[in-house]
Amino acid sequence: MSGVVLTIREPAGPPIDMTGVLPERLAEGGRKALAGLTLVRGRGRHRLDALFTFQDGGPPGTLILRPGGAVLDGVGTGMTAGDIGVEGDCGAYAASAMRGGTLTIEGSCGAFAAAGMAGGSLRVAGDAGDFLGAPLAGGTRGMSGGSVVVMGDAGDRVGERMRRGLIAVHGRVGSLCGARMIAGTIVVGAGCGPDPGQAMRRGSILLPRAPEPVPSGFSDGGMNDWLFLELVRKELIDGGAWPSGFPTAGTRARRLIGDRSAGGIGEVLILSEA
Amino acid sequence: MRLNGVHIEDTFAEAFPMLGTRLVITADTPAWVQAAVVSMTGFATSVIACGCEAAMERPLPADETPDARPGAAVLLFAMSKAELAKQVARRVGQCVMTCPGTACYAGLRDGPAIPLGNALRYFGDGWQIAKRIGGRRYWRIPVMDGEFLCEAATAAVDGVGGGNFIILAADRRAGLAAAQAAVLAIRELPGAILPFPGGVVRSGSKIGGKYKGLIASTNTAFCPTLRAAVPASLVPEGVESILELVIDGVSEAAVAAAMRVGIAAVADLGAAGGVVSVTAGNYGGKLGRYQFRLHEVMA
Structure with a gap:
């Protein structure tokens, strides 16, 4: 059938x-x-x-x-298994509270995509709105598992309060990317708006260049080798999701550690300065 | 059975269940991989006194490792899950984490979990970072040359320990040549290790001894120098040197395969190479769950 x-x-x-x-x-x-x-x-x-x-x-x-x-x-809201393909754009809440399966959007999607997501995979060929991978409205838990790949840009507060999982945005993201993040990995291919990682506790934000200005709660840890980047790269390259501007070899990056004003030991890794 | 003039005795090797695990260790260069592996598998010849038996299974090229660097697969075996977990944590903590540039990954997925990074993360003193990538969990532990990347846990597998065969040779040189040929052949196979130095044991043991409290003592029946003194000597005329190969494997099949290629390599040297016969060590079938009959293995 x-x-x-x-x-x-x-x-x-x-x-x-x-x-x-x-x-x-x-x-x-x-x-x-x-x-x-x-x-x-x-x-x-x-x-x-x-x-x-x-x-x-x-x-x-x-x-x-x-x-x-x-x-x-709400396409794919609460999905646990199977595949949904959208031949066009989606509105808000695509893949929200998703726990398994795959949602593929050939166009763009609105706000709160992958909000509260706990598993599965979301792939967006176009852009995504604000609050990608953030908590659902009124909630306190952002994305806690699964993977999100956006081939275009994404809005503000990508990965806010994120706890686990992987978000890869090939284009730009807006302000407050990874704000109040607790863990997980956000990969941004073309730069971000102001205040990435604000009040983040742990987790990793991979950027192509240092944010301007460097957020005040972050300390510059300088260059080093980060072996886990090789594993992240392999994972994303296998899915065709490693941003094209990022290096395809080597594990060197500059690390900003913070947000120290919130007692955090998260990191912003700047790959293009390797 | 005779192979190339070498007598293969109609007996069996007696082996017993062990719990094993595989680790993948990588570093910047093959030399540093070797340094970590040699250190980690040191003093791991026999569970009698070492806690575990361990050795390198095979070197891994960069395109077979998780982080695209040179590496090696290592197998460790112990008598219980608790002992295996203790030995893994100690050896990775003291011999791999301490070695410059290394990383450590699980080499097995399915089976009871053996803590790896989960046991070592506290060394990070609160600065360690957990990272889930591709459905697997890793710990990033800050160290003085950067970070030690270590998978959170590996898995245990029901393995087989104590597979063996014994080479009886005309002299020490012939015995060593035969043993080394067998070691080289066995090391080509996956899933099995030879935990003793160079893969060979010269001090094979029997259970107990004349002294109270001794777990094992020299295998007098196979000591050529005692042939004239020990009534139950198993050393035939014309044999001056006897060497044993002990094999641990991740399965019964892996041990049998290792024994087969090892004995075949010994037999290839033949009687002309000074090999007189091949036998195996057993305890009369009373101790081990597994019995590898040499004639069946070589059939």
């Missing part, structure tokens, strides 16, 4: 909350279970098959979404 392709019937209109549209549901209850789901769009509640057409397509168990310009929020 092949996968299912869901194509939006009427792109124009308010955002659609896609929470619950998951490959697990397809695997458990088949198309019928999926078609009978109630989705919220604006003030209205609609059956899924009233908003989308069904077609066969893709590998077995895979869910492919064709938003056609509609804003789809």
Whole structure:
């Protein structure tokens, strides 16, 4: 049995909350279970098959979404297994609270992507909004597992309060990248806005050049070899996610350690100065 | 059975279960890898007095190691999980972490966890950093030449210890040549090690002895100099030197394969090379769970 392709019937209109549209549901209850789901769009509640057409397509168990310009929020929210592909853009909360499986977005996604994520993999071909890998609104725990790769830019507060996992952004990120980070790794290919790592306790932020200015809570530890970078690079190169501007050999980098004002021993590693 | 004029005795090697693990050690150069491995596997010939048995399994080229540097795979065996964990922590802590530029990774994935970085991280005095990469956890421990990168844990495997065969040779030179040929052949195989110096034992032992409290004493039956004095001597006429190879492996199959290639290498030298016969050490089948019959191994 092949996968299912869901194509939006009427792109124009308010955002659609896609929470619950998951490959697990397809695997458990088949198309019928999926078609009978109630989705919220604006003030209205609609059956899924009233908003989308069904077609066969893709590998077995895979869910492919064709938003056609509609804003789809919460794609892959709470997902535990399987694959979702989005042939276009996503709205907010893509892969939020995700625990397993893979979400691949061929376009861009909005704010709070991978917020509260605990496992699985998110790959975004375009840009991502603010709060990528941050806590869900009102929450205190950022991303605690899994991996996120954004081939374009990302907004402010990437990886805020992140506890574990890997975020790789090939383009630029906004301000406060890794703020209040507790652990994990953030790789930024093209530089960041102000105040990366503010109040971070532990964790690693890999940048192509030193932030301007260097945040006040960070001390310059100078150059050294960081063997774990080889493992990170291997992991990302294997997935085609190592930023193109980063060195493909060597483990030297300049290390800023902080945020000492918060008692932290996190690090900002600057790779291009190797 | 005769192979190339060498008599292969119809007997068996008696081996026993051990718990083993594999570590991968890397460094900047093969020389520093060697320095770490030699230190770490030192004084690890026999569990009788060393706590564990350990040796390098094989050198690893840079494209086979996690950090793309030269490395080596090392196997360690002990009689219990607790002892294995103790020996791993002590030896990695004192011999690998101390060696410039090294890193240490797990060489096995499946099985009961043996703490590696998890046991050594406290050396970082609070400055150590845990890092999860590709689903595996590492510890970065600050040291005076940078950082010691160490995987959090390795895994234990049910192994086999004490696989062996004994070479009876016309003289010491012939015995050494045969033993060294066997060592070279066995070291080509994965999954097995020869924990004794140069892979060879000259002081094979029997259980107990005439002195009270002695766990093991010299194997009088195989001492050529005692042939005329010991009634139960197993040294035939024309044999002046006897050497033993002891093999530990990650499985029964690995030990059997090592014995096969080792004995074959000895037999290749043949009677013309001064090899008289090959036998094996056992305790009458009373001690070990595993019995490797030489004729079956060489069939």
